[in-house]
Amino acid sequence: MTDKPLYHLGDGIVLGIGSRMTELCDLKHDQEIQIDFRFIEPLEKISLGWTGEGYESFIPRLLAEGVLAEGPATVDALLHERLGALDQLFLSSYSSALSERAKRAYRLTLDAHARRKRFFTRVGQCPTLPETSLRRALRVGDALEVGKKRVLCVGDDDLVSIALAALGHDVTVFDIDDFLLNFLRSTSTTLGLNVTVVEKDLRDPLDASERQSYDLFLTDPMSNRDCFEIFLSRALALVPPGSPGYVAVYGPTERLFRAVAQEMHFPIEAWHRRHNRYYSQYMKIHPYESDWVEIRRTSETVIKHSPDEFCVPLNLYAEQFYQRPPIFVAHYDEIEEPKYARPLFLDMIFDVVEQNTAFKFVERAHLLGQEWTVIHGASEAGHLTLHVDRERRTLSLALFPMKADVEDVLRHAVMSAYKTHAKAAKMGTTRDVWDLRVR
């Protein structure tokens, strides 16, 4: 204990450490402030509740701006409210079936998530919703019904350990992230739960004393071959034959996971599609979701990476599936002079694209109806399709992949020819689609 005053990040303030930038997100005011890397460490300490030692001169200003609040780390009311609301999207489908102990486990898990103020997306951390953490724990079961289990969480930025401990199990967490370990240690203590945390780099050999010392494991690796092999080699070595394990698998990598299962000779006992829902540091639903797969170690299971040896994976932080670039779609309403929106003139838009960008068409096709025209061309990069409905006076186009220079040329060409007097424009972007609507 220290006599010095403690500080923590204010309500609605979270620290996001990404691969390209680090930012403080002010969720209350919907603002993000980019942070110099030198401040990551002190801000991480603040995220855990901190004395402010070494940075005393900044504290009054940070307090005044609401970035800091006085006192030890606590449940963030805004995070609690927003996460609770996101949880309800799914929880309302099954909450009436939960026991009182499960409901208590949920409340504690939500509290734990609402205390976590740092998100380390750089290493692939993307937490599950608290309700998903609860559902994962419920798959293991309540210790009163299935007996107390020695449960191992191989990585736990999802805080499933809190729900498992609340259901009465002995829980150990292996993780490489010392912030997370400190967070779990202090949070579980505050919540009156018993969670053992161990700093562990899975690339290192396992101690002989650890092997086969757990009854079951849970893990949420990145869905790529290296990660599957290393996480499962370590996890399976830590449980005796006959023990179950639960693994998160990104849906599009099912074929890969089944191949790994075949090679390592572990049976897949159940596959729960879209079991796991995640959230982002902005307290919104993350588009990513994954399946929850039940496997079992048997006497025939082959441990790919021996527990005695170091292993050197090449790919730890990327999913092994096609990361499709965004597609650009645009819709122009009430176009002018639709009588000129015919192949001869529309072809000129394709000419302009070819003349001004590197987007060269392999060929062009004209697809024609009485009141509509489609011009389409594939390029080595992707394709462009342009659709005109002259009767309804609409022009739409799809450009894949979205390329800023091509989009710019296209927009100028279309608007100067068919939409010189726009009333309004709206642009929406997601990671998959850029959507422009012009009226």
Add this chain to the structure above:
Amino acid sequence: MVASETGQSICLWPRTAVELSASAPPRVASLIELAALVRPQDQEDATLKARLSTWDERCTGWLPGFTAQHRQSLAEVTALHSRRPGWTLPHGMRPTLPSSTLRRANLLLQAQPKRVWLMGDVDCLGVLLAHHCDVVVSHTDAFHHAWIRHEAERAGLTERLTIVTEPAQVQGDFDVTVFQSGPPAEAHAELALALAHTRVGGTLACRLRLPWEEWLIDTLTGLGLRPTHYEREIDQWLVPGPFVVDGGQDMWLCERSANLVLPSLAADAADAIRQAPYGVLDLDNLAAEKLSDTPLERFAALLAAAAPLAEQTRSLQHTSGHQVLCWYDTAGHGLTAELRREEAHLLISLLPFSAELEYVALWAALHALGDEMTRVRPLRTRRMSAQHLFG
């Protein structure tokens, strides 16, 4: 789908018919040739039943205790669905998993209704509800009418279940009325009917889907209607095969309050396009063995056979890294499909959006290029009331 005299299964589209079997590729046949074979069945399709059960196990595993709690009911709904005589899409509705149908039934029955009106039913939901209350079904087609009537007869529920072909035939007030999002003109008409026939204090049950959530959510909230209960992705769509499409449709329950005045719809001919100018589908993890010869030609052939309107024109182009198909029907609805073999990925953009063509494209793509491990990136609504969910 039904066991025909040849022992094969039949998928019937509005325009034509496609014959399916477990061992052979789909065969396109004439409607006249096959329609005679398609009739309500007393016999279950054992293959379909087994596959529905497998899908249900995989897709409801996220719901704690659901399968154990509803094992018997789920088996009954699965048996009922395995007598499904075909796959048509009245008013853009889509068949759902047995578990989805059961979840909807359970949800609607929570209000303990005496009278329920279903605007559309392609899952025999009406029969499940008729065990507990009087049900009126509208907005369906002759194909489903025959199935629902047949199943109601089997269950001895004909007196509690009424099928109407015109909404104007519907009389009186209901405790629960179910309608769905669609192009604004259709959704507005259904909402007007729901408001006219749901008693004050009764339940308006709205099925919401992408891309038509915006208009309906704004209209409902504009009327001061807030969801009293919300079930996200309660509908898990089925595509003949059967395959499951991730995502689906939500359900909002709202209390029908007094003095609601639905504004008239200020829509022109372009409004349907304006509300949904495009649709994008991603299929990952395509089946490698189906990508070796002429996959997009097969996809186009199925599309041409099963699309709501006849093919007008198509273009297939090849580059060193991918193939692109552009396909349009006689009304100017169509799509562009880009196949990347190395990545086992298909991108489909519908321009403009058409719910019927979207469904046919999913079916054609899954049959021509995919298998049970192929995943359609989830089709999910993006809003809950005014709140945007993703970020």
